[in-house]
Amino acid sequence: MTQPEHTPTMHAELRAIDEALATGTITSEDALERELQELTLALQAEGRKPSREFGADLRTRVQAGFPRERRLRRPHLPSLHLPSLRLPLLWKLRRPPLPVMGGVASALVAIAIAVSLSDGGDPSPPSDGDAASERGVIGPEGERPSAPGGAGERQSGKAADTAASAPEPAQRMQAPDIAPEPPTGRTGFAPGARERRIERSASLTLAAPGDRLDRVAEGIVRLTDRHEGFVLRSALSTGDEGTTGGDFELRIPAPRLQRAITELSKLADVRTRTQSGQDVTPEFVSAQERLEGARAERRSLLRRLERAPNDAAAEAIRRRLDLNAGEVRGLRGRVRDLRMRTNYANVTVTLQARDGDGGSTSPDPGDGLGGAVKDALESLSDSVEIAIRVLGVILPLGLLTGAAVLGTRAVRRRRREAALG
C-alpha cells in the first residue's frame, strides 16, 4: 500500500480547487493554481443537468413519499391452482435483511448450545465409577429398576404414615437374573476396556426454612425423576408447626450422580455432604464366574439325566439338579444385587428445617437479612454463570458473523467496482 503524498504544493493546489468550486470564480494569483481553477470550472461545467420533466416528476414522488406500487407477486404454487385464494399478507411479506436473519440464527444457535450445555454438560469430570459405568460394564438390558421395599413412610410427629414415591409397578423387575441398567446414553460393550464395578453412595443434609420444606421435598422427587432414578424411600416428619424434616433414600444412575448432587445442593442450604465409593469388581467377577460355572454344570447334569442308565442314577442326578438350581438362583441374585448397587448410586438426603423456621438443628447464618443477601448473591452468581455460558457461545458466533458480514460487504463492493474496470 502506497503512503499518500503530503506536500505543501499538493495542499495548495487542492485548496485552490476547493476555492474555485466554492466561489465559482478564479481567485488565485499563482499561474499554476489559476490554470487549475480554470480546469476546475470547466470540469464543473461538464456536469449534466437534469431535464425539467424528470426533476418535476421525481420531486412529486419525493413529496408523496415514494408510494409503493401495488405489484403483489403471487407466490409460486406450481402444484396448486387457487385463483380465488387471496394471500395479501403472504405477498406482502418481504425477506428480512441478511444481518437480521443472521443475528436471529446466531441467537437461536447460541441459545440451543447454552441450553444443551447447562442441561447436559456436567462440568465435573466423571469419576472412576462414572467412567466405568459409561464404558458399559453391564448387563444386556436397560430396564428401570424396582425399588426393593419401595414403600415410603410418612411420620406425623412420633407416628409415621406412609407417603412415598415408590416406583411404579410397571417398573418392577421383570427377569430375576437381570440387574437393571441405568440410562447411560451409551450402549454396548467396550471390548478390551477394563471393567470396574464401583458401588457409590452419597449423603446430603439440606436445610431450608420450615415453610419451604415441602417444596424442597417435591424438588428432590422431581430431580430424581428427571435423572431417571427413583425414590426408594421417603419420609417427612410433621409436627405442630408443620413439616419439620424428612429423609429420602434415592437411587440415581451412577453416571448422573455428580450432576444430581450438584442440583440437589441448589435446592437448599447444604449442611453436610459426603461421598464414597467402593470397588466391588472382584466380588462381581467372582459371582459371575460362579454363576456361569453353575449353569454349565446344570447343562451337563441335564445331558447326563437324559442318558441315565436306571432310575436310581436318574434320581441322584435330579437331587444334584435341585441343589444346582438353588445355587444358580442364589448367584443370580448376587449378580443382580451387585449390578443394582453399582449401576445406581445410593443417595441419602436428610432434610432439616432451619432454626426458628419450625425445626431443629444448628443455627443457620443464612437466615434474615444475611440469608437474603446470600440468596441474592447466589442468584447473581447463577445469572453470571449463565451469562458467561451464553457469551461463550455468542461471542465466537458473533465474531464469525461479523467477519462474514464484512467479507460479504467487501466482496460485494469489489464486484460492484468491477463495473468501473
Added chain:
Amino acid sequence: MESARRRSRGVNETIVEAVPTLAHSSESETFASLYERTFPRVYAYVASLVRDRAVAEDVTSQAFERAYRRRRTYRAGRGTREAWVFGIARNAALDELRRRRRRATLEADPEDLSAPSPGDLAELSLRRETVRSALGTLEDRERELVALKFMGGLSNAEIARVLGLSESNAGTKLHRTITKLREACHDPA
C-alpha cells in the same frame, strides 16, 4: 405553490424548483431538503458514470427512492447526509453498469441539450472539447473521482467516505488525477 429559482455555481444555469414542505412528517421534510440540496449533483454524478440520460434518470430516481426507504438507517457518525446519498447513488449506478455490462466512454456521450451552441461561444466550445478529450484519457475510477469532486461537489472527506478511502488518500488520488488531466489538456495528442 410558489417556485423558487436558484442558480448553480457553474457556467450553466440550473433551475431547481423548491420542494414544498410536507406537513405530515418532519422526516419527510428533512429528506425533501436533502433532495433539494443534492438532486442536481447526484444526477450529474450518476450521468457521468452511466453515460446515458434515460439510464441516469432511472438510476437517480432509484437512488433517491432507496435513500428515502432507508432514511432511518443513516448514522451521522458515518459521514454527512450528502456522502450517504452519493454512496447509495454510486451503488445503484454500479449495479446498473454491471447489469448492462456497459463500459461507456465520454466519446459515446449523447449530446448535452443544455450545452451552448458552438456558434455562441467558440472559445468555450474549444475548451470543452479539450477538457472532454482529456477526460477520455482517464481511467474509469479516475473519472468517477472527477465526477464526485467537480460534478457532485463533494469535499475530500465525503469522497473518501463514498469510496471507502481515507481522506488523505482521497486527496492524493484527486491531486494525481487532476495533474494527469491538466497534462492531458496541454498535450491533447
